[in-house]
Amino acid sequence: MKRTDFTNCSCAMQRSMGILGTRWKPVIVYKLADRKIRFGQLAVMIEGISRKVLTSSLKELEEDGIVMREEFKEIPPRVEYSLTAKGKALIPIMCQLVKWNEEFHEQTDTLQPL
Amino acid sequence: MKRTDFTNCSCAMQRSMGILGTRWKPVIVYKLADRKIRFGQLAVMIEGISRKVLTSSLKELEEDGIVMREEFKEIPPRVEYSLTAKGKALIPIMCQLVKWNEEFHEQTDTLQPL
Numbered sequence: 001m002k003r004t005d006f007t008n009c010s011c012a013m014q015r016s017m018g019i020l021g022t023r024w025k026p027v028i029v030y031k032l033a034d035r036k037i038r039f040g041q042l043a044v045m046i047e048g049i050s051r052k053v054l055t056s057s058l059k060e061l062e063e064d065g066i067v068m069r070e071e072f073k074e075i076p077p078r079v080e081y082s083l084t085a086k087g088k089a090l091i092p093i094m095c096q097l098v099k100w101n102e103e104f105h106e107q108t109d110t111l112q113p114l
Numbered sequence: 115m116k117r118t119d120f121t122n123c124s125c126a127m128q129r130s131m132g133i134l135g136t137r138w139k140p141v142i143v144y145k146l147a148d149r150k151i152r153f154g155q156l157a158v159m160i161e162g163i164s165r166k167v168l169t170s171s172l173k174e175l176e177e178d179g180i181v182m183r184e185e186f187k188e189i190p191p192r193v194e195y196s197l198t199a200k201g202k203a204l205i206p207i208m209c210q211l212v213k214w215n216e217e218f219h220e221q222t223d224t225l226q227p228l
Contacts, residue, residue, distance in 0.1 A: 001162040006137060009161050012215040013144045013208060014137075020211075023120060023128075023135030030127045047123050048115040065218070086218045093214060094127060096207045101126040101133075104179070104200045 003060065019064045020090075024049055024057050029066060029087055030094040036070070036080040066090070117174070133178045134204075138163060138171050143180060143201055144208040150184070150194040180204070 006018025020026050024046070031037070031045050043054055058081060061067040066087040072078040083091075120132025134140050138160070145151070145159050157168055172195060175181040180201040186192040197205075 001137075003137075005162065011141070011161060012212040012219070013141050014161060015219060016211045016215040017137045017141055019215075021135070021137030021140065023115075023117075023131040026135065027125070027127050027131055047125060047128060048119065089214055089218065093207060093210045096210070097130045097134075098126040100203055100207060101130040104203065105126070105129060 007064075019061075019066065022057065024053055025061060025066075026090075026094060026097070028054070028057055028061065029083065029090050030098070032067065032081060032083050032087070033091055034083070034088065036082040039079055039081065042081065061087070121178075133175075133180065136171065138167055139175060139180075140204075140208060140211070142168070142171055142175065143197065143204050144212070146181065146195060146197050146201070147205055148197070148202065150196040153193055153195065156195065175201070 003018050006014050006021070009015050009018070020029070027046055027049075028042065031042060037045070039054070039058075042058075043049060043051055046054070058067055058069070062069050065084055068082050068084050068087075070080045070082070072080070117132050120128050120135070123129050123132070134143070141160055141163075142156065145156060151159070153168070153172075156172075157163060157165055160168070172181055172183070176183050179198055182196050182198050182201075184194045184196070186194070
């Protein structure tokens, strides 16, 4: 099933996953939060992301109305990313995911072999 | 970057994505909610999921302490899945994602060509 097939699902949870359901997109949204960030800065802020994956994720998030891309015609050209209202509405949810992980992270460590 | 690499990240958001960051896993968690469900029922409840992807997703969710698998030695054998406490703690967050989608879904429809 393609990303766009998810966006047309009758289930709102599946539609959300059509927009966010990758390992990287929620991390990108969380890092952007209420700031404008340049591509290069984002690439440094997110542990282990490749420039290729960051580029394609930002492009899809822009298509889905989550991220706004602003290009400034300077020399050298500057491109900044920020969240739209739809994207900003995700921040409290992302913060809860962080809380959830912090609460249960240690617990899982003790359950699983290293 | 592999799933297990995410689980060892210093960023709690990335750790969460090591556990949940696919299109299907949050949908599986949301469908399980507070019920015990058989594999075959889950496969029917989730639009478009293949049995192969459902099997591997459930296995990983079990490894990460989100899902509990119970096998009943009946004829034919019965296997039921349910959420652990760690998995149940995700339900309010998943419900907010659904609300978020319902709120913004129509808005995106008008922004994007069909």
